[in-house]
Structures are given as structure tokens and as C-alpha cells.
Amino acid sequence: MIKVNNLKKTFGTKVAVDGVTFSVEKGEVLGFLGPNGAGKSTTMRMVTGYFPPTEGEISVGGVDMLTNPERARRSLGYLPENAPLYPDMSVLGFLGFCAELRGLYGDARKKAIDRVLETCFLEPVRHQSVDTLSKGYRHRTCFAQSIIHDPEILILDEPTDGLDPNQKHEIRNLIKRMGQNKAIVFSTHILEEVEAACTRAIIIDRGKVVADGTPDELKERAPGANAVRLALRGVATSVVVAELEKLVSVDKVEVTERGENSFAGRVVPNRKVKVADLAREIGDLVASKAWKVEELHREEGRLDEVFRGITRSDVAA
Numbered sequence: 001m002i003k004v005n006n007l008k009k010t011f012g013t014k015v016a017v018d019g020v021t022f023s024v025e026k027g028e029v030l031g032f033l034g035p036n037g038a039g040k041s042t043t044m045r046m047v048t049g050y051f052p053p054t055e056g057e058i059s060v061g062g063v064d065m066l067t068n069p070e071r072a073r074r075s076l077g078y079l080p081e082n083a084p085l086y087p088d089m090s091v092l093g094f095l096g097f098c099a100e101l102r103g104l105y106g107d108a109r110k111k112a113i114d115r116v117l118e119t120c121f122l123e124p125v126r127h128q129s130v131d132t133l134s135k136g137y138r139h140r141t142c143f144a145q146s147i148i149h150d151p152e153i154l155i156l157d158e159p160t161d162g163l164d165p166n167q168k169h170e171i172r173n174l175i176k177r178m179g180q181n182k183a184i185v186f187s188t189h190i191l192e193e194v195e196a197a198c199t200r201a202i203i204i205d206r207g208k209v210v211a212d213g214t215p216d217e218l219k220e221r222a223p224g225a226n227a228v229r230l231a232l233r234g235v236a237t238s239v240v241v242a243e244l245e246k247l248v249s250v251d252k253v254e255v256t257e258r259g260e261n262s263f264a265g266r267v268v269p270n271r272k273v274k275v276a277d278l279a280r281e282i283g284d285l286v287a288s289k290a291w292k293v294e295e296l297h298r299e300e301g302r303l304d305e306v307f308r309g310i311t312r313s314d315v316a317a
């Protein structure tokens, strides 16, 4: 539904986006991750036809955004960063106005408004004027305008920015639910958001895509992924370490508690060999030696480790 090929954007000598390529299908929620200034908003603005790229191709719902922007925008909803609202209008008036901009009148207009009031939990403030809304309701009103025409494709620039934890949770669930039958791209700095709502994530750094995969695939790239926590009784630490170090799939053993009659530590996999399941391999070793186990569990990689490992902040630039 969205196809972006080799997108570039320069502002004077500044290269904001440098050869970004990705695609998003119906049923996918793509998380767009990156540090401040990475090029996320610039990419989204080009995909939504807000401004043209310096180079590259954009197709939205099968329509070329560069040659046919009006038609391409019809299937698209966009929540920009710091979305503007009309402060003098009521929520109902504003959404009605947005519906008309999308060509919805009469019954279609009414149904569209009712649908987004319900979806975005705006019923309690429907008659309130926009400038008196709390930040959370303002934000949801902006969100509602982006989906008023029930678009097949949604581009959301930091949709949970400035919301309290409950509101963040609500919006993530909403995105996840809508993602079942739409193609959604949303940008965020919040890694747990990616795990909670995305089927796939792209990490962008200094205008380039530096990682692309499911949250689980990305976590596998974390330095700590698949390490094994192990605690044993009835055996000396030196014996355990010597046996573990014989395994080719073990890179190193970090001892946290040394004893003549016990062992506790973390076993780090050797990334140079393909390890199917280090925890199982260690489990087999423990069983064959009849060591008494107090703890044996596989550690998951953490997305923040991956993120920190492959992106550099603007401050460090």
C-alpha cells in the first residue's frame, strides 16, 4: 500500500533523508524509530505529499504521489507533529469541517463523525470548544481528523507525544486495532511502543535506514540476546566454568557468585557460531552432569540496546 524507493531530501547543504526505501502492506503497523533529527518527520512529510523529495519514488495505494498527489492523498490519513486545530470551533464543528474537506456530506458526514467520536473516545467533549480541551483530548481530536474518511493508509507522526501513560496506552491499542485492516506508519522515540503496537520497525539514523525487522528480529541483534542465566548447587564454580567454556556456542561465562559448592552467573553466546538454543544446550549439559539447578533461563534481547548500539544522537554528532 505504501512503497517508497530511494527517497532523498536535502535542505541546502543539509542531507535530511538519504536513500530511504521501505514498503508497508495492509495489516502492517510499521514503527519508525530514530533519535532526534534522524529524518523521520521529513520522510513522513514526503510520503504524505506535504513537500516533494529531492530524489526518489513514492507510491501510495498504487498511486504515484509525485505525479498524482490529489488522488494519492485520498486513501491517506495524516497526523502531523504539532497538528494545527481551529481553536474557535467545537469538536463537532471541527470534525464536520474536516469531513467536508474529505468530500463527506449529509448522512455520510454524520456517520463519519459518530464513528471517530466513538473510536477516539471524544463523546464527552463533543460540544466543547477546541481551545478549552485538555492536551489529551486535543490530541485525540487531531487523531480523529486523520481518520475521518476511514483511510486505508495512516501516517502518524509521534501520535503519543505529550500524552499521559493511560492515554498513550489507549492510543497504542487504537493503532494496533486499526492496523489489522490498514497500513500504518508511525514514528516514535518510545521503544516499548514499538513492542506494543508494531508488526515491524525501521530504525533510521542520520537519514538512512540502519535496521528493518520485526521487534523480535531486532531484539535478536541486542548484545545480550539469548544469554543464559544459570545458578547451580553441589558443584564448584571452577568445574562449571571449565565445562561451559568447552561448548563452542559459548563466548564467555560471567560469574556473579563464586563458590566451592555453588555457581551463579551469566553465559553469553558466541555470535560467530549459529546457536540454535543455548539454554537447551546448557540444560542438556546440566542434566548429563546431574548438577542441581536453582535457576536456568534465557534472556531476551532488549530493543533499547539495539537502538543505542546502532544510532548516534545529534549531541554526539
Ligand SMILES: Nc1ncnc2c1ncn2[C@@H]1O[C@H](COP(=O)(O)OP(=O)(O)OP(=O)(O)O)[C@@H](O)[C@H]1O
Pocket: 011, 014, 015, 016, 034, 035, 036, 037, 038, 039, 040, 041, 042, 043
Ligand atoms: N525545513 C527545513 N530546513 C532545514 N533543515 C531541516 C528542515 N526540516 C528538517 N530539517 C533538518 O533535517 C533533519 C531531519 O529532521 P526531521 O524533523 O525529519 O527529524 P526527526 O527524525 O523527525 O526528528 P524529531 O524526532 O526530533 O522530530 C534535522 O537535522 C533537521 O534540522
